[in-house]
Amino acid sequence: MSNESLANLLREERRFAPPADLAAAANVTAEAYEQAKADRLGFWAEQARRLTWAAEPTETLDWSNPPFAKWFADGKLNVAYNCVDRHVENGLGDRVAIHFEGEPGDSRSLTYADLQREVAKAANALTELGVQAGDRVAIYLPMIPEAVVAMLACARIGAPHSVVFGGFSADALATRIQDADARVVITSDGGYRRGKPSALKPAVDEALTRPGTENVRSVLVVRRTGQETAWHEGRDVWWHELVDRQSEQHTPEAFGAEHPLFILYTSGTTGKPKGILHTTGGYLTQVAYTHHAVFDLKPESDVYWCTADVGWVTGHSYIVYGPLANGATEVLYEGTPDTPHQGRWWEIVQKYGVTIFYTAPTAIRACMKWGDDIPAKFDLSSLRVLGSVGEPINPEAWVWYRRNIGADRTPVVDTWWQTETGGIMISPLPGVTETKPGSAQVPLPGIAATVVDDEAREVPDGAGGYLVLTEPWPSMLRTIWGDDQRYLDTYWARFGPGQSATGVAWRYFAGDGAKKDDDGDIWLLGRVDDVMLVSGHNISTTEVESALVSHPKVAEAAVVGATDPQTTQAICAFVILRGSASESEGLVEELRAHVAKALGPIAKPKRILPVAELPKTRSGKIMRRLLRDVAENRALGDVTTLTDSSVMELIQSKLPTAS
Numbered sequence: 001m002s003n004e005s006l007a008n009l010l011r012e013e014r015r016f017a018p019p020a021d022l023a024a025a026a027n028v029t030a031e032a033y034e035q036a037k038a039d040r041l042g043f044w045a046e047q048a049r050r051l052t053w054a055a056e057p058t059e060t061l062d063w064s065n066p067p068f069a070k071w072f073a074d075g076k077l078n079v080a081y082n083c084v085d086r087h088v089e090n091g092l093g094d095r096v097a098i099h100f101e102g103e104p105g106d107s108r109s110l111t112y113a114d115l116q117r118e119v120a121k122a123a124n125a126l127t128e129l130g131v132q133a134g135d136r137v138a139i140y141l142p143m144i145p146e147a148v149v150a151m152l153a154c155a156r157i158g159a160p161h162s163v164v165f166g167g168f169s170a171d172a173l174a175t176r177i178q179d180a181d182a183r184v185v186i187t188s189d190g191g192y193r194r195g196k197p198s199a200l201k202p203a204v205d206e207a208l209t210r211p212g213t214e215n216v217r218s219v220l221v222v223r224r225t226g227q228e229t230a231w232h233e234g235r236d237v238w239w240h241e242l243v244d245r246q247s248e249q250h251t252p253e254a255f256g257a258e259h260p261l262f263i264l265y266t267s268g269t270t271g272k273p274k275g276i277l278h279t280t281g282g283y284l285t286q287v288a289y290t291h292h293a294v295f296d297l298k299p300e301s302d303v304y305w306c307t308a309d310v311g312w313v314t315g316h317s318y319i320v321y322g323p324l325a326n327g328a329t330e331v332l333y334e335g336t337p338d339t340p341h342q343g344r345w346w347e348i349v350q351k352y353g354v355t356i357f358y359t360a361p362t363a364i365r366a367c368m369k370w371g372d373d374i375p376a377k378f379d380l381s382s383l384r385v386l387g388s389v390g391e392p393i394n395p396e397a398w399v400w401y402r403r404n405i406g407a408d409r410t411p412v413v414d415t416w417w418q419t420e421t422g423g424i425m426i427s428p429l430p431g432v433t434e435t436k437p438g439s440a441q442v443p444l445p446g447i448a449a450t451v452v453d454d455e456a457r458e459v460p461d462g463a464g465g466y467l468v469l470t471e472p473w474p475s476m477l478r479t480i481w482g483d484d485q486r487y488l489d490t491y492w493a494r495f496g497p498g499q500s501a502t503g504v505a506w507r508y509f510a511g512d513g514a515k516k517d518d519d520g521d522i523w524l525l526g527r528v529d530d531v532m533l534v535s536g537h538n539i540s541t542t543e544v545e546s547a548l549v550s551h552p553k554v555a556e557a558a559v560v561g562a563t564d565p566q567t568t569q570a571i572c573a574f575v576i577l578r579g580s581a582s583e584s585e586g587l588v589e590e591l592r593a594h595v596a597k598a599l600g601p602i603a604k605p606k607r608i609l610p611v612a613e614l615p616k617t618r619s620g621k622i623m624r625r626l627l628r629d630v631a632e633n634r635a636l637g638d639v640t641t642l643t644d645s646s647v648m649e650l651i652q653s654k655l656p657t658a659s
């Protein structure tokens with residue numbers, strides 16, 4: 001990025017105050033910011049008391065060897081005990097932990113007592129397979145209760161898990177098994193997706209033919225779909241045969257707070273995937289606190305639903321560890337939002353009386369595209385807090401979400417964080433913050449974040465630059481698995497001590513562009529790699545996309561900068577039209593004029609292309625790098641993390657060659 005800061009283009013004037021009743025009974029009030037500011041480490045030490053420790057920590061943060069942090073290092077705990085057993089011991093065994101809704105319509109509810117029995121049996125089963133504390137276990141499952149049980153069973157015996165998205169290919173799975181040197185793989189015959197059983201086990205069989213996977217001794221297979229499955233005698237074991245015959249008793253061992261909990265791979269744009277390592281005490285403290293604070297969870301009355309897949313960090317922190325540590329009742333749904341019909345999610349909200357709903361902008365934009373009349377058919381009056389995560393949420397999508405899902409009554413919390421941060425970092429608090437559509441706004445109590453320029457200087461209000469985190473936080477990644485140097489280079493070298501004129505402290509470089517508005521609130525502007533340089537101006541893809549989505553005919557937009565001889569890069573936009581809109585004559589001109597009016601002539605796209613779909617990762621992030629390949633007439637780069645690779649063929653077929 002050049003020296004010029006990101007152009008600060010978008011203006012958003014709408015404001016929404018917290019509902020009075022929610023504010024009056026909120027879990028967290030404005031006082032928390034003051035308290036954390038006065039004594040940051042004391043604040044986190046207090047939050048650590050949400051957990052049940054086998055040995056209470058006496059030390060909060062050890063930052064003597066930055067950027068390698070230790071939190072609560074002399075404390076001991078068992079994560080699974082904290083997420084399950086202690087609730088049963090507190091008399092809450094009959095509370096439902098998980099309402100499971102399968103895609104074909106099967107459902108079952110597990111209480112905390114049920115969960116305790118299942119986790120104990122699975123922990124005993126893994127032990128019988130020879131898994132010991134410290135051994136890595138790969139989990140490759142659909143969104144079924146066994147995925148949660150498997151993760152908790154690993155945590156219970158101190159075996160770090162590496163969950164791989166059920167949709168990833170054998171290649172992606174093999175790379176992750178190799179890098180973590182996994183000893184056991186837990187999978188299923190298949191899962192239901194879009195109305196059909198979809199096989200998983202063949203990908204495991206294929207991955208295990210690759211060199212570097214020889215240390216996998218056993219494959220534990222859940223029967224979900226009942227489809228025909230190849231069997232490797234001596235290696236493969238059925239879950240229902242091994243786990244079901246185990247004892248329901250299992251004594252949880254206490255591990256040190258820095259014992260590894262999981263490795264989760266993030267793809268990044270280049271190079272091999274990074275195995276992000278998280279540990280136990282600090283991680284569980286922050287996910288439990290943020291889940292309590294950001295969603296205002298009242299465990300005795302709320303029904304919480306996060307629609308993420310457990311293979312994404314959002315599933316780890318806000319389906320498994322945060323909600324269960326807090327004793328929540330939650331929904332777990334196996335399938336897609338439009339199977340068998342486009343109202344499926346809202347039908348589930350109505351069925352279980354969901355009160356807190358957490359999803360991604362991509363899903364909200366899909367619902368906008370399908371039309372307002374679909375959610376309107378269901379009773380969504382139980383909802384009281386709505387959350388968003390994964391990408392910047394366009395202001396128009398935010399307002400649509402609040403109005404059509406939240407009856408213009410519920411707060412919307414836009415939560416910024418990453419696999420690396422482990423837990424939510426920047427977000428409004430539903431009972432405190434006056435929200436602004438499109439902005440994640442303020443660091444949570446106990447979190448320090450700001451925006452800096454190329455020289456690591458904090459930018460003034462109203463200016464843009466790079467998002468940095470200026471103090472260590474409890475759920476921070478500890479390193480990249482097996483590669484401390486890459487950890488230093490990727491996150492700390494850019495703005496670390498001695499790396500720039502003013503760099504004296506350790507600052508974590510998040511890789512996101514951001515700006516501060518006139519009130520000092522933070523707006524995320526997308527990955528720094530995606531920022532466009534147009535005639536000497538840095539323009540964020542997010543802002544141009546948001547301007548396009550604010551046009552009534554546009555449901556979704558993806559913007560890239562394509563090399564251009566006159567302007568360095570030219571803005572090229574791919575748009576999905578709303579249900580009722582058609583590709584009429586003059587539409588492209590109308591949209592170009594609309595962007596110019598909203599953001600100024602510099603941001604006017606040179607080309608706009610209506611398309612049916614956009615390339616996305618399994619967690620719903622738009623893969624702009626592939627669209628850049630298309631816009632620049634190049635062969636496509638790595639497509640292995642794409643949900644549906646036929647999308648790219650569709651887009652390419654629409655594109656007139658070199659314009």
Ligand code: 6R9
Nearest residue numbers: 389390391392414415416417418419512524
């Ligand atoms: C939790 C998660 C991290 C990247 C992050 C940023 C983008 C996530 C966002 C957001 C704007 C938000 N991101 N939440 N951008 N506003 N509320 O998504 O983790 O998959 O590791 O992705 O996602 O670009 O750097 P992960």
